[in-house]
Amino acid sequence: MIASGVEVKISRLESIVEQIGEAVLSTTEAIERLAERVENISNQVEAQGKQLQQQGYQVFALCDAVQSLAESQNESLRKLTQLTQTLDRLTSLIEAVEE
Numbered sequence: 001m002i003a004s005g006v007e008v009k010i011s012r013l014e015s016i017v018e019q020i021g022e023a024v025l026s027t028t029e030a031i032e033r034l035a036e037r038v039e040n041i042s043n044q045v046e047a048q049g050k051q052l053q054q055q056g057y058q059v060f061a062l063c064d065a066v067q068s069l070a071e072s073q074n075e076s077l078r079k080l081t082q083l084t085q086t087l088d089r090l091t092s093l094i095e096a097v098e099e
Helices: 002-098
Strands: none
Touching: none
16 A cells, blocks of 8 residues: 555656656747747847948938038039129120220
């Protein structure tokens, strides 16, 4: 009878150990899947960071180009003003000669 009780306890212990083993395996697999997901997210964040940095460079280049264009436009306007003033003086001289 004692042997029978010991066998039952051993059987229960074996069952408990088996359940613990299955739980550990399941947990390990879940952690591995979670680690893969975290790594994928990390890679995506890194790629997005690189894209953001590249876009920053592009915005900087665009700002520089716009500034250059504005300076060029300003110089063209200055030259056009000089040309208009010269044409006004020339027109005045021609009108003075005709009178």
